[in-house]
Amino acid sequence: MSDVEEAELIEPQESEILESTDTTDEEPEVNAGLNKALDTYRKLIEKNDGIEPLTEKEQEKLEKRIKEIEERDVVEKIEEHDPVEIPCEKGKITIGPPTLTRFEKARIMGARALQLSLGAPPFIPIPKTARISLDISMEELEQRVIPITIRRVLPNGDYQNIPIDYFDK
Structure with a gap:
């Protein structure tokens, strides 16, 4: 059996x-x-x-x-929230500071330096003082010529996509 x-x-x-x-x-x-x-x-x-x-x-x-x-009311379950994009009007940043944070700068420069080291064409003439790809990416970031958008996310999932040229220098 x-x-x-x-x-x-x-x-x-x-x-x-x-x-x-x-x-x-x-x-x-x-x-x-x-x-x-x-x-x-x-x-x-x-x-x-x-x-x-x-x-x-x-x-x-x-x-x-x-x-x-x-x-007091006890919250047993948090209702589901679908993330919503917060529209980004020209020059108006609603999430976070109006400048790039040091973490955003580091991420952008690191990613762009990697692209340059792998053979991507630079967006600016290479400065004579540049010794490594990181120097070129720093200069590109200062001139705001990198075509990149920063996504800032709120804790509830809402986000705002901000083009790099909207940030103050």
């Missing part, structure tokens, strides 16, 4: 059936994490005074604060 046939022949015992039906009648605890946090909060407040127990007024104040915390 195979394992599949043996598994089909085994029937659940009555005690297993009773256990599974009993759990549906009980309501799960509303928020165990919240209750634990409130208990810890209560203990901390009571320990702060340490030597003397809380007065009735302080106890009422503590209970009021705990009640306020319990009544």
